[in-house]
Amino acid sequence: xxxxxxxxxxxxxxxxxxxxxxxxxxxxxxxxxxxxxxxxxxxxxxxxxxxxxxxxxxxxxxxxxxxxxxxxxxxxx
Amino acid sequence: xxxxxxxxxxxxxxxxxxxxxxxxxxxxxxxxxxxxxxxxxxxxxxxxxxxxxxxxxxxxxxxxxxxxxxxxxxxxxxxxxxxxxxxxxxxxxxxxxxxxxxxxxxxxxxxxxxxxxxxxxxxxxxxxxxxxxxxxxxxxxxxxxxxxxxxxxxxxxxxxxxxxxxxxxxxxxxxxxxxxxxxxxxxxxxxxxxxxxxxxxxxxxxxxxxxxxxxxxxxxxxxxxxxxxxxxxxxxxxxxxxxxxxxxxxxxxxxxxxxxxxxxxxxxxxxxxxxxxxxxxxxxxxxxxxxxxxxxxxxxxxxxxxxxxxxxxxxxxxxxxxxxxxxxxxxxxxxxxxxxxxxxxxxxxxxxxxxxxxxxxxxxxxxxxxxxxxxxxxxxxxxxxxxxxxxxxxxxxxxxxxxxxxxxxxxxxxxxxxxx
Numbered sequence: 236x237x238x239x240x241x242x243x244x245x246x247x248x249x250x251x252x253x254x255x256x257x258x259x260x261x262x263x264x265x266x267x268x269x270x271x272x273x274x275x276x277x278x279x280x281x282x283x284x285x286x287x288x289x290x291x292x293x294x295x296x297x298x299x300x301x302x303x304x305x306x307x308x309x310x311x312x
Numbered sequence: 313x314x315x316x317x318x319x320x321x322x323x324x325x326x327x328x329x330x331x332x333x334x335x336x337x338x339x340x341x342x343x344x345x346x347x348x349x350x351x352x353x354x355x356x357x358x359x360x361x362x363x364x365x366x367x368x369x370x371x372x373x374x375x376x377x378x379x380x381x382x383x384x385x386x387x388x389x390x391x392x393x394x395x396x397x398x399x400x401x402x403x404x405x406x407x408x409x410x411x412x413x414x415x416x417x418x419x420x421x422x423x424x425x426x427x428x429x430x431x432x433x434x435x436x437x438x439x440x441x442x443x444x445x446x447x448x449x450x451x452x453x454x455x456x457x458x459x460x461x462x463x464x465x466x467x468x469x470x471x472x473x474x475x476x477x478x479x480x481x482x483x484x485x486x487x488x489x490x491x492x493x494x495x496x497x498x499x500x501x502x503x504x505x506x507x508x509x510x511x512x513x514x515x516x517x518x519x520x521x522x523x524x525x526x527x528x529x530x531x532x533x534x535x536x537x538x539x540x541x542x543x544x545x546x547x548x549x550x551x552x553x554x555x556x557x558x559x560x561x562x563x564x565x566x567x568x569x570x571x572x573x574x575x576x577x578x579x580x581x582x583x584x585x586x587x588x589x590x591x592x593x594x595x596x597x598x599x600x601x602x603x604x605x606x607x608x609x610x611x612x613x614x615x616x617x618x619x620x621x622x623x624x625x626x627x628x629x630x631x632x633x634x635x636x637x638x639x640x641x642x643x644x645x646x647x648x649x650x651x652x653x654x655x656x657x658x659x660x661x662x663x664x665x666x667x668x669x670x671x672x673x674x675x676x677x678x679x680x681x682x683x684x685x686x687x688x689x690x691x692x693x694x695x696x697x698x699x700x701x702x703x704x705x706x707x708x709x710x711x712x713x714x715x716x717x718x719x720x721x722x723x724x725x726x727x728x729x730x731x732x
Contacts, residue, residue, distance in 0.1 A: 250383065251383060252382055252383030252384075273387075273450040273451060276450040277450050277451065280446070280450075283446075284447075
């Protein structure tokens with residue numbers, strides 16, 4: 236697992252209070268990990284904070300799964 | 313009118329967590345008022361408060377993660393977490409577990425707060441100024457809204473009846489219990505989870521009340537001596553924090569399920585001062601009329617009252633005005649009843665005060681113990697009734713009254729009676 240993937244997953248575990256083994260690449264924040272729309276807003280803020288990047292709202296809307304987040308961050312670091 | 317009884321109690325206070333634990337410490341004359349060490353008080357004139365002690369529930373302390381999922385804690389200010397802890401105790405104490413949707417629809421929540429998420433709003437405002445709007449949490453608004461205490465409790469238990477919240481400063485807790493009882497009397501609900509919660513002990517809260525010259529400042533070196541209702545040396549109130557929640561229930565509903573009944577909510581009275589933002593009207597007519605109105609629907613003679621849990625905040629003006637109103641209302645009987653201020657031990661819990669004090673009033677009826685007024689070394693002139701100075705007393709208590717008065721000239725009194 237890449238460094239980015241590891242950090243993304245640990246943020247998801249912490250913020251959504253879910254078990255680490257549920258946080259697979261294809262897990263959807265809302266459908267699989269119990270997040271609501273406010274949780275996903277906060278999650279994106281936590282990614283921004285951790286990686287020092289800005290995730291614009293239109294990009295944030297497309298981040299639905301763990302892999303979406305990892306891909307965006309790796310492409311925009 | 314339908315009759316309403318108290319079937320569950322829950323408390324988070326500066327004397328600890330859990331009603332029995334708190335009650336025993338209160339009767340022992342313990343104080344929950346301490347020097348504040350969780351934030352800088354060096355430039356504040358008041359450096360003390362009644363603080364909820366950290367620790368496990370088993371040891372009578374407070375650990376938020378015992379009451380709320382860790383991931384949910386960041387979605388709520390401390391005042392909501394206190395309400396969740398007290399509500400869980402009260403609901404479990406009442407043994408109320410609705411089995412079908414209809415029962416959940418007939419159960420409501422009415423938890424108020426005086427100020428709500430003052431600390432959270434202050435932190436959010438700092439964050440906005442220092443780091444800009446993108447750093448503000450999406451939970452900032454709902455985490456600090458007063459009615460979200462009721463909201464979170466209703467979501468937790470699936471209670472879909474009336475979902476309401478009272479905001480009447482330091483009278484909040486009493487109004488919440490009285491109003492919730494009325495909803496049951498009117499048939500809007502069969503069960504109500506009601507009370508008050510507060511966590512305003514933060515820099516801006518302390519600074520704000522200090523600016524209004526409302527706080528005690530002469531006892532920073534001896535915090536346990538600072539709250540001294542009716543004593544000559546009193547110099548203001550001491551802020552406190554916590555939550556008090558009760559389960560109120562329609563009498564026949566409680567009987568049908570064999571619930572333990574603590575007491576009956578007999579009377580509830582309200583009034584306004586129409587006088588001043590923060591000072592009580594000097595003739596005490598506000599408190600007098602709130603008590604008088606409570607008797608109007610309690611349907612008992614004034615001479616029946618054995619115990620009064622006073623508002624008694626330890627401010628120079630308020631204590632004697634309240635006592636004067638009690639003397640005028642009760643006449644000779646004022647010298648036969650007992651009255652104490654439990655704020656002497658826990659400080660002033662603002663919006664939670666009336667709810668926690670209602671619990672103490674109910675416990676006095678249940679146990680026959682009268683909690684003491686600490687630090688009443690030299691009563692002010694005319695403070696000559698039994699104010700339960702220093703040590704708890706025992707007497708049979710059938711009927712008891714609790715007063716709460718708030719900024720804005722808002723007053724409430726509630727009368728409890730024995731289990732029917």
